[in-house]
Amino acid sequence: MTNHDETATVRPLTLAWVHRHLEVGERIVGAETLHGGATAEMRRLTIGTRDESTRHLVLRSFVGPTRQGPAEDLLLREADALTTLTGTGVPAPGLVAVDPTAAHCEYPSLLMTHMPGRTVLDDEGLETRLPLLARQLVAVHSVRPADRPREYVALTTADTVVPPEGADAAVWSAAIDVIRKPAPRYEGRFLHRDFQPANVLFHLPPETSEGAGEVGITGVVDWAAASWGPADLDVAHCCTNLALLHGPEWGLRFTEAYQEAxxxxxxxxxxxxxxxxxxxxxxxxxxxWAARPWREAGRTELTTRAVEERLDTYVTSLMDALG
Known part of the structure; x- marks a missing residue:
């Protein structure tokens, strides 16, 4: 639900900047904070139109430092990715405007169209959603951009890994030794780089409603880390999220689903x-840090310790299956 009183929380310079990118006769009539974003403030803006209907836009503002790098870089990459994805069939937001250096806004910001649907982090229904996620990621990797995004960035090194408390030291040592080796050669693909359930929007028909359509993906969001690299990396990232959210076996199953797609x-x-x-x-x-948004979304059982245990089990299962 839109909170009309929250419009005041959009900072004055940013509010004026957004207004400059609306259609003639349109105005902001409400705003709602979107929760779950780990690196930026997200707001859904309700726009009143000339015909007295409404539409929505989404405002992303980086108000502090991020783990992923400078806000300017992230916003420029997202803007480029959204432009690249226009007309590809991948359901991504449309770019409206970007202010990567806060030349007009209080903070670096990006304005985009709003995608319907919602994220689903529950275990129930995962059997149905898994092949949809796999097919969607295959579609992302099929995009052939005219201008390649930057090369992927590795998110860890062999010397910075932190084995969970109680983990099998031999297993983790063997896993760490795997990434001490040079990265294999690969065939490059357009990567989302954070493709996982929290960044995918679904349509879920009401259980009591007949003819409301099937479960389907309505949008893929958060393209700030879009990169060029091996499809394996995007798949591995989603596998890990699924393993920690739903259980280690789901990480292994996603790899199979991706290939089946x-x-x-x-x-x-x-x-x-x-x-x-x-x-x-x-x-x-x-x-x-990774588990906090999941708990805020209602998965309160995913304590840091519970996620560490799933992570340990998942790494062990990978080494058993492939090592």
Whole structure:
């Protein structure tokens, strides 16, 4: 629901900047904070139109430092990604305006169209959603941009991994040794780089409503880390999120679903293992930070310790399956 009183919380310079990018006769009539964003303030703006109807836009503002790098870089990459995705069939927001250096706003900001649907982090219904996620990621990797985004950035090193308390030291040592080796050669693909359930919007028909349509993906959001790199990396990232959210077995199942959807991964087992373990090892450094948005979204059972245990089990399962 839109909170009309919250319009005042959009800062004055930003409010004026947004107004300059509206259609003639339109005005902001409300704003609502969107929760779950880990790196920026997100607001859904309700726009009153000339015909007295409404539409929505989304405002992203970086009000502080981020783990991913300078806000200017993130916003420019997201703006480029949204432009690239226009007309591709990948359901992404449309770019309205970007102010990456806060030349007009109080903070670096990006304005985009609003996507319908909602994120779903519950275990229930995952069997249905998993192949949809896989097919959507295959579609992302099929995009051929005229201008490639920057090369992917590795999120961990062998020397910064933090094995969870009580983890099998031998297993983790072996996993760490895997990423000490040089990265395998790969066929580059357009990557989302943070493709996971919290960044995918779904349409879920009411259980009591007949003819309301099937479960489907309505949008993929948060393109600030869009990169060029191996499809394996995006798959491994989603696998790790699924393993921590829903249980380690779901991480392994997503790899299968991606291939069943037509996605291609590294052919050699040792190369595939390199990418598959790199992402969960990266999560080891920030488990507490990663789990917080999930708890705020209602998954209160996902304490830091519970997620660490799932991470340990998932790394062990990867080493058993591929190591």
């Amino acid at each position: 037509g996605g291609r991964l590294a052919a050699a087992v040792d190369e595939r293992l390199y990418w598959q373990v790199r992402e969960p090892l990266a999560f080891s450094e920030e488990v507490q």
